[in-house]
Amino acid sequence: MPITITKSTGQKELLNIEKVKHACRRAGASAQLCEVVGQEVKQQAKDGMTTKEIYEIVQGIISKEHPPVAARLNLKDAIIKLGPLGYDFEKYIARVLAAYGYNTELPPILQGACTTHEVDVLAVKDGRAAMIECKLRHEIGIFISIKDTMSTWARFLDLVDGSAIGKCPHIEECWIVTNSRFSHDSIQYGHCKNMVMLSWNHPKERPLPAWIDDKGLYPITLLPQLEHNTEKSLIDGGFVLLHDLATADPSLVAQKSNIPEETARDCVKKAQLILQA
Amino acid sequence: MPITITKSTGQKELLNIEKVKHACRRAGASAQLCEVVGQEVKQQAKDGMTTKEIYEIVQGIISKEHPPVAARLNLKDAIIKLGPLGYDFEKYIARVLAAYGYNTELPPILQGACTTHEVDVLAVKDGRAAMIECKLRHEIGIFISIKDTMSTWARFLDLVDGSAIGKCPHIEECWIVTNSRFSHDSIQYGHCKNMVMLSWNHPKERPLPAWIDDKGLYPITLLPQLEHNTEKSLIDGGFVLLHDLATADPSLVAQKSNIPEETARDCVKKAQLILQA
Structure with a gap:
């Protein structure tokens, strides 16, 4: 019998076991483990469950079998944990794009033709410059409205006009x-x-998740059981991606982020485990 | 000693008795009454009071001396009472502009070059058409941000492009x-x-208040002690301005708005009093 589940947006849809297995594979689990996950979800899922509850079933199984893969399943939550302010999300997006060969910067306030603008990220590749507006939402169900999109476009136009008269x-x-x-x-x-x-x-x-997964560009907020303060300290210390941590010397991490060396060592080890999974 | 008061925006400023007297005169009180109000406020005002509290002192004095003028002082609140949805505010603004010779309409959804748009009011005068975005805020301290303004401009541009290709x-x-x-x-x-x-x-x-005051284009929400449901019924019945009510036959008002004839008669009388003040 088909099972209906409720998405975070409130929409209902039929439970699709193939989708569940796909998310599982995307996080790096073996085909065999994903098959087990699919079978288990099929048995445990009940009509009316939320996608979150389905995801907890998946998480539960993989956590037992392969903890680092389970951590990678948390990407959605990890990105939300970059908030509540948008600044760390902007830093993160800049790092993701940098891994794809963009020259990125978080620019100072730019002067358009009419007024000044806070542009989140400037990214240049092959001589083409892009203005990037980063919108971090704390719940995935909150849509980016046409008002957001139109105001971003109007900002872009004002900067294009500004550059034509040498202001930016x-x-x-x-x-x-x-x-x-x-x-x-x-x-x-x-x-x-x-x-x-x-x-x-x-x-x-x-x-976006494909940009991240394909090169393993996970944010450090993916580390399990990390205090919010420690996350902030690591990001402030320049450790935005798990990869930054996994390849760093723990004492340098401790020094740059102003955290205890033991915590730093633990973080580095966990980062390595997740990336090797 | 100068007295500092707190505005609804949270800003502090020195109490200016001339400003108080000006608001009093604007509402139609005699110069003599406004002089009394000025003296009284000077005596009762205390450091740290809010503008709302100052306004209540003014309101108290005028209510005793000249109730219809006191009603007109309530314009700010009366407009907020057109909410919480923006639709009645749009209707009201359309009526205000109509009194200045604009041909106004609350248009259906318009087709721009890229997408469709909900335009609040279309106003035409001397062959020039204006797209009007109406922003009702429930607290005066909430500013219309540059994001609001830029998205409005982007909407306008899309409609201009849409009209160039005959879509609107x-x-x-x-x-x-x-x-x-x-x-x-x-x-x-x-x-x-x-x-x-x-x-x-x-x-x-x-x-905006000058556009309203100069021609006495007060919304019916200025009527004192009117239930919210009655306000809605009157507006739905086509009675948006006090003037609409003051010049109408009570039984027609009752019929069009689907309210008791006694309530209608009372509203019409009150509207006449306020406008004659």
């Missing part, structure tokens, strides 16, 4: 990157304007 | 009308784009 650097592309989703009319408007729109599920062929 | 009517001007205030950079951006920006205190020489 030349910018060719306008991006919005979010951990959430775009409303339907947001996408319609953004595409019409040739904006690059990157969200949790858009574009379908290569959404 | 031709629109020449972009307005924002609010019962609140604009942030500093909102104004800077809007002026740079030649937008018409009308708020509680902008433009200084002729802000």
Whole structure:
């Protein structure tokens, strides 16, 4: 009998075991383990469950079998943990793009033709500069509205006008990157304007999680049982990606982030485990 | 000794008795009554009071001396009472502009070049059409941000592009009308784009309250002791301005608004009193 589950957006959909197995494989679990997970979810799932509850079943099984893979399943939550302010999310997105060959910077306030603007990230590749607006939402169900998208486009236009009169650097592309989703009319408007729109599920062929998973660009907030203060200290110390930690000397991590050396050593080890999983 | 008071925005400023007398005169009180009000406020005001408390002193005095004038002092609150949804505020703004010779309509959804848009009011005068975004805020201290202003401008541009390809009517001007205030950079951006920006205190020489006061275009929510349901019924019945009520036959008001004839008669009488004050 088909089972209906409730998504974080409140929408209902049929439980799709293939999707569950796909998420499992994406996190790096073996085909065999994902098969087990699929069978188990099929048995335990009940009509009316939320996707969160389904995900907890998956998490429970993988945690027992392969803890580092379970940690990687937490990407969605880990990104939310970069908040509540948007600044660390901007830093993170800059690092993700840097891994794809973009020259990124978190620019100072830029001067447009009409007024000044806070641009989250500037990214340059092959001589083309992109202005990137980063929208961190604390619940995945909160959509990026067309108002957000239109105001981003208006900001871009003002900066293009500003650069034409020498007030700011030349910018060719306008991006919005979010951990959430775009409303339907947001996408319609953004595409019409040739904006690059990157969200949790858009574009379908290569959404934000794919950019992250393909190169293992996980944020350090993926580390399990880490205190929020320690996360902040590590990011302030320049350790934004798990990879930064996994390849660093623990005493340098402790020094740069101003945390106890024991904590630093523990973090480095955990980061290595997750990335090797 | 100068007395400092706290504005609804949280800002502090020196109590200015001339400003108090000006508000009193604006509501239609005699110069003599306003002089009394000024003296009384000077005596009762204490350091640290809010503008709301000062306003209550004024209200108290005028209520005793001239109740209909006191009602007119309530304009700020009366407009907020048009909410919580924005639709009645849009209707009201359309009526205010109509009194200045604009041909106004609350249009259906319009088709821009990229997507569809909900435009609050379309206003045409001397062959020039304006798209008007109405922003009702429930607290005067909440500013209209540059994000609001930029998204309004982007919407306007999409409609201009839409009209160029025959998808929607031709629109020449972009307005924002609010019962609140604009942030500093909102104004800077809007002026740079030649937008018409009308708020509680902008433009200084002729802000929204002046448009209303000069022609006595008060909303029916100015009627004292009126139930919210009755207000809604009257507006739904087409009675948006006090003037609509004051010049109507009570039994027609009752019929169109689906309210008891006694209530209608009472409303009509009160509306006449306030307008004649």
